[in-house]
Amino acid sequence: MSRNGLQIIVGAFIYAIAINDFLIPHQIGEGGVTGLTTIGYYALHISPAYTNFVLNGLLMLVGFRFLEKQTVWYSAWAVLWISIFLKLPPLLHYHTDQTIIPAIFGGVLMGIAMGIIFRGEGTIAGSTILARIVNRYFGMQNGSAMLLFDLMVAIPSVLIIGLQNMLLTIVELAVSAVVLNNFLSRFGAKKAVTIISDQTTEMTAELSRILNQGITLINAEGYYHQEKRPMIYVICTDKQVAEIVPVISSIDPKAFVVIDNVRSVKGTAISKLL
Incomplete structure (x- = not known):
């Protein structure tokens, strides 16, 4: 069965x-x-x-x-x-x-x-x-x-x-x-973590090592200072968030971090999100 x-x-x-x-x-x-x-x-x-x-x-x-x-x-x-x-x-x-x-x-x-x-x-x-x-x-x-x-x-x-x-x-x-x-x-419930940091390269390498999954870099430009820098975007579980937050703080204490609740599945199961 x-x-x-x-x-x-x-x-x-x-x-x-x-x-x-x-x-x-x-x-x-x-x-x-x-x-x-x-x-x-x-x-x-x-x-x-x-x-x-x-x-x-x-x-x-x-x-x-x-x-x-x-x-x-x-x-x-x-x-x-x-x-x-x-x-x-x-x-x-x-x-x-x-x-x-x-x-x-x-x-x-x-x-x-x-x-x-x-x-x-x-x-x-x-x-x-x-x-x-x-x-x-x-x-x-x-x-x-x-x-x-x-x-x-x-x-x-x-x-x-x-x-x-x-x-x-x-x-x-x-x-x-x-x-x-x-x-x-709760089906497909995940966390979306967005990180803006001066230590992007080191941060991305360490997060990739810990999470052992893909990480996305998004080209962004701040309107006020007209400064270009990549944003780190990663989807992970609650447990993984608890693991990476101390790492972010240790690499760049001034990093700007946004954590959102999201739901994600692969394309074949997308109807389950409704």
Whole structure:
């Protein structure tokens, strides 16, 4: 089994825990197809495993039209395992009258689970397929697009679960969207270090030795003094930044250094930055 396949199974397991142990025991809804499965359970006592499998299977047909085939197959794999794990009994048997707690922690687990599945090249189908389509063609973040579609199901659920639980559902959806966006934003996270120094040659040689990677020199000219000198530009990890900052200070204590957060991948994976 591929690494992506195993990753999706882990995400599916966490997703099922969020539903079985936090949302359903406290009558908190969800958005998209998952929201429909919980409503079906609350109103008609239909197992979420069945409605999740059937409704998401139909949405897969939409995915085949707009998404890469590999993403659709991995999504089918995710839906299969989510349905299997939803058939399991609750593992934590957690219940509290402070319903804001399961709303928040359910949202955190949902966001983490979807992030893991997304990183495994899949989706949980439902609104995530629609979110992936919006992300691909309009650049909206996955978590934000999902929240938009999920609210279309969550708000009408007030007729089944009541106003308080509907509001808790919105809290859970907002938390999961924030967690998902932050989880995915860590993909390709790096630091961009720009250095302006009088000791460019020595600085570049030492940084190249420490980092053992390419370093870019950019020809620059200061407007005020009309002085030309190269800027050193390098992409590195947080750990590497901690290693090179003392070196920069030791070579040129007067060096001007700018460190920015960036995200970078090779061209074949550039779509993952969206």
